[in-house]
Amino acid sequence: MTTPETPTSPSDAPQRQPWEEQSLRGRVLFVEDSQTSAAVTVHYLEQFGLQVRHVTTAEQALEVLGFEFDLVLSDFFLDGQLTGLDLVERIRARNDDLSLLPVLVLTSAEETDHRIGSLRAGANDFIYKPFHPEELYARLRNLLALRHAYKKLYTQKKAMERLSVTDGLTNLYNKRFLNGEAPAILDRAQRSEHPLALLVMDLDHFKHINDTYGHDHGDRTLKMVAEALEEEFQEVDLIARYGGEEFVVVLDRADRAQAALRGERLRQRLADLPLDPPVTASVGITAQHVDEPARDFDKLFREADRALYGAKESGRDRVAVWEWTTGQAEVRFPA
Numbered sequence: 001m002t003t004p005e006t007p008t009s010p011s012d013a014p015q016r017q018p019w020e021e022q023s024l025r026g027r028v029l030f031v032e033d034s035q036t037s038a039a040v041t042v043h044y045l046e047q048f049g050l051q052v053r054h055v056t057t058a059e060q061a062l063e064v065l066g067f068e069f070d071l072v073l074s075d076f077f078l079d080g081q082l083t084g085l086d087l088v089e090r091i092r093a094r095n096d097d098l099s100l101l102p103v104l105v106l107t108s109a110e111e112t113d114h115r116i117g118s119l120r121a122g123a124n125d126f127i128y129k130p131f132h133p134e135e136l137y138a139r140l141r142n143l144l145a146l147r148h149a150y151k152k153l154y155t156q157k158k159a160m161e162r163l164s165v166t167d168g169l170t171n172l173y174n175k176r177f178l179n180g181e182a183p184a185i186l187d188r189a190q191r192s193e194h195p196l197a198l199l200v201m202d203l204d205h206f207k208h209i210n211d212t213y214g215h216d217h218g219d220r221t222l223k224m225v226a227e228a229l230e231e232e233f234q235e236v237d238l239i240a241r242y243g244g245e246e247f248v249v250v251l252d253r254a255d256r257a258q259a260a261l262r263g264e265r266l267r268q269r270l271a272d273l274p275l276d277p278p279v280t281a282s283v284g285i286t287a288q289h290v291d292e293p294a295r296d297f298d299k300l301f302r303e304a305d306r307a308l309y310g311a312k313e314s315g316r317d318r319v320a321v322w323e324w325t326t327g328q329a330e331v332r333f334p335a
């Protein structure tokens with residue numbers, strides 16, 4: 001049985017606002033110089049579920065504009081030199097991703113030219129003042145859906161970019177990234193006149209480890225070696241897995257002697273890893289000093305590789321340095 005208070009038809013039901021059904025998510029940069037209008041609008045924006053930063057001029061908006069915002073809501077006429085249209089133009093002219101921020105412009109019904117101008121400048125949408133809250137909600141919801149879709153795409157793009165430059169097994173950078181980045185790091189070192197060293201490390205008799213203990217064991221060994229490399233060279237930006245069991249470290253601002261010491265520490269660290277059987281590694285090092293003729297990255301890599309070959313030839317588990325003056329690999333460690 002129905003009581004008199006119970007609604008008997010949908011029209012009797014208390015009307016729920018759309019934002020009570022589905023609140024919005026996001027941060028809005030709201031630009032409005034009239035305190036009275038601003039108070040009403042902020043009230044609605046917060047009711048919709050949005051976080052609001054209110055400023056009164058376009059100049060202030062440009063100052064605080066940052067990646068934490070999802071949308072700009074701006075009145076056309078503002079205190080200060082700049083209008084809402086100027087604000088749109090300046091946001092769109094930025095050369096970072098904030099140039100893509102959705103902008104909704106508040107205008108009055110008579111301001112046709114301003115509306116067209118704002119849209120031509122790149123505003124995504126407009127709304128007449130005084131607005132109906134449901135209309136504001138609907139327009140904001142559409143623009144925020146666009147924003148959230150863009151953010152998702154951006155995150156996916158970043159993840160894809162990261163995947164394309166890293167090695168799946170060890171998570172270190174791959175050869176492609178090394179070959180793309182290292183020449184620029186070397187170029188900067190040469191122009192700012194500081195040394196740069198290159199370290200190439202190759203595990204010894206890794207084929208034997210694989211053949212005897214299985215490929216999975218080999219993989220686990222490679223992962224542990226990669227972790228050791230990251231710990232040993234925490235301050236280094238470029239550590240790469242160059243191929244199977246060969247790794248490269250670009251030591252910006254290190255000279256030959258410093259790099260040789262770092263190579264020796266790495267050699268000892270790898271020998272101390274709790275692995276059964278233990279691994280050893282051969283290390284080849286070269287450096288570009290300020291007083292030496294400039295070489296390109298390929299040439300430096302060949303020098304480090306020849307030093308590595310020297311370390312292998314001398315019995316493995318060694319650190320060898322390519323000496324620029326003698327044009328030869330010289331074993332430095334163990335002493």
Ligand SMILES: Nc1nc2c(ncn2[C@@H]2O[C@H](COP(=O)(O)OP(=O)(O)OP(=O)(O)O)[C@@H](O)[C@H]2O)c(=O)[nH]1
Pocket residue numbers: 169202203204205206207208210214215216217218219222243244245312316
């Ligand atoms: N488990 C595992 N093995 C790999 C991977 N990539 C390359 N390898 C193996 O690494 C071994 C490298 O063998 P070699 O190039 O002969 O070198 P090595 O046995 O370490 O000998 P030296 O370098 O001369 O001391 C091969 O058996 C490859 O199959 C990998 O991702 N996982």
